Amino acid sequence: MIRFKCEALLFDLDGVLVDSGYAVRRTWQDWASQNDLDPARVLETAHGRRTEETVRCFAPHLDVAAETRKLERAEIEDTDGIAEIAGAADLISALPPDGWAVVTSGTRALATSRLRHSGLPVPKVFVCAEDVKRGKPDPECYLKGADLLGVAPERCVVIEDAPAGIEAARSADMPVIALATTHAAAELAGANAVVSTLRDIQPGKSAPIEGRKAVIELLVEVGPTA
Numbered sequence: 001m002i003r004f005k006c007e008a009l010l011f012d013l014d015g016v017l018v019d020s021g022y023a024v025r026r027t028w029q030d031w032a033s034q035n036d037l038d039p040a041r042v043l044e045t046a047h048g049r050r051t052e053e054t055v056r057c058f059a060p061h062l063d064v065a066a067e068t069r070k071l072e073r074a075e076i077e078d079t080d081g082i083a084e085i086a087g088a089a090d091l092i093s094a095l096p097p098d099g100w101a102v103v104t105s106g107t108r109a110l111a112t113s114r115l116r117h118s119g120l121p122v123p124k125v126f127v128c129a130e131d132v133k134r135g136k137p138d139p140e141c142y143l144k145g146a147d148l149l150g151v152a153p154e155r156c157v158v159i160e161d162a163p164a165g166i167e168a169a170r171s172a173d174m175p176v177i178a179l180a181t182t183h184a185a186a187e188l189a190g191a192n193a194v195v196s197t198l199r200d201i202q203p204g205k206s207a208p209i210e211g212r213k214a215v216i217e218l219l220v221e222v223g224p225t226a
Contacts, residue, residue, distance in 0.1 A: 001219055001220065001221055001222070002192070002193045002219075002220045002222055003217065003218070003219055003220070004157050004175060004177070004192075004193075004217070004218040004220065005215055005216070005217050005218075006151075006155055006156055006157040006175075006215070006216050006218070007099065007149075007151045007152075007155040007156070007213040007214070007215060007216065008098075008099050008100060008101065008146065008149045008151040008155065008156045008157075008213070008216070009095060009099065009100045009101075009156070009157050009158075009159060009216065009218075010100070010101050010102075010103050010142055010145045010146070010156050010157070010158045010159070010169075010174070011100065011101070011102050011103065011158075011159050012048070012102075012103060012104060012105075012158075012159065012160045012161060012162070012165050013102050013104035013106060013111050013114065013115070014104065014106065014114070014161075014182075015047070015085070015161035015162065015179065015181045015182040016085060016088075016159050016160065016161050016179055016181070016198075017084070017085055017088045017092075017102070017115070017118070017120060018082065018083070018084065018085060018088075018114045018115065018118050018120070019081070019082070019083045019084070019085050019118075019181070020075075020081075020082050020114055021081075021181075021182065022080065022081035023075060023078040023079070023080065023081055023082060024043075024046070024047075024075070025043060026078060027071060027074045027075050027078060028042050028043050028046050028054075028071075029042075029043070030074070031067075031070075031071060031074075032058075035058075035059055035062070037058050037059070041058075042054065042058055045057060045058070047161075047162045047164070047182055047183070048105060048136055048160075048161070048162025048163070048164035048165045048182075049105050049135055049136060049164055050105045050106075050129045050135035050136075051068045051071050051072060051105075051106075051107075051129070052064055052065070052068040052129070053135050055067045055068055055071070072107055072109070072110055075106075075110055076109060076110050076113050079113075079117050082114055082117045082118060083118055084118040084119060084120055085179075085181065085198060086197055086198065086199065087197055087198030087199040087201075088118075088120060088198055089119070089120060090198075090199075091198050091201060091203060092120065092121060094203045095203060095216065096213070096214055096216075097124060098124065098149065098213065099149075099213060099214065099216055100123060100125075101123050101124075101125035101126065101127065101145045101148065101149055102115075102123050102125075102126050102127070103127040103141050103142055103144075103145045103158075104126075104127070104128055104129070105129055105135050105136055105141075105164075105165075106128060106129055107128055107129045107130055108126060108128040108129075108130065108131075111126065111128055112126075125145060125148045125149055127141050127142075127144050127145045127148070131144060132144060136162075136164040136165050136167070136168040137163075137164040137165070137167035137168045137171070138168060138171070139168050139169070139171035139172035140168075141168060142156070142158060142168055142169050142172040142174055143172050146172070146174070150213075151213065153172050153173050153174055154173050154174070156174045156175075157174065157175050157176070157177060157216075157218060158172075158174045158175070158176045158177070159176075159177050159178075159179060159198075159201075160176055160177075160178055160179070160188075160191065161178065161179045161180075161181050161182045161183065161188075162182055162183060163183065163187055163188065163190065166178060166188060166190045166191050167190060170190060175192045176190070176191040176192055176193075177191060177192065177193045177194075177195060177201060177218075177220060178190075178191035178193070178194045178195070179194075179195055179196075179197075179198065180194055180195070180196050193220050193222050194222065195220060195221070195222060200220060200221040200222070201218055201219075201220050201221075202218070202219040202220075202221070203216055203217070203218055203219075204216070204217040204218075204219070
């Protein structure tokens with residue numbers, strides 16, 4: 001058991017709160033095949049990164065903005081298999097409304113669509129692809145999330161599922177709990193703890209200190225992961 005104390009949780013979206021794996025794979029595999037690219041390599045890079053950065057990495061000769069818009073439309077329209085990650089609703093409902101945010105490499109339109117399709121609440125604080133100049137693994141997105149919540153970076157805990165996101169959080173001086181949904185536990189070694197399900201994270205809340213947010217205590221059960 002590992003204990004964390006923080007004033008806010010910053011959640012990645014895909015693979016952490018929302019199971020979108022099938023839709024993501026379908027979209028990127030189709031795009032890679034259409035452009036004579038290796039689908040496996042494209043998918044490996046795409047997880048946790050902004051769409052435009054993946055397109056620029058593999059197909060800089062194309063119209064990056066146009067390809068990004070096309071990919072986003074395809075992902076928004078493909079809702080087959082989109083669902084809540086087990087334990088997401090329970091964990092969010094146990095947190096104070098001003099004590100959590102979603103920090104995603106997807107656009108606001110895509111993220112909002114997936115949250116609503118999964119039956120999860122849309123947070124008060126959202127940091128999306130269009131809100132930052134540099135995507136993960138740059139720490140800009142997580143630093144922005146902390147700033148919008150009014151919490152010092154070191155008083156946040158990030159929940160991630162991808163190496164790029166873990167690197168972004170650690171570069172922002174934030175502890176990270178990794179969820180082994182998209183990647184094997186061995187690939188998430190940069191995190192402070194690795195769990196197989198959100199139900200391994202048990203939150204509690206103490207009374208707020210004068211002039212500060214309530215302290216959130218997390219008890220994390222670390223065990224064998226797939």
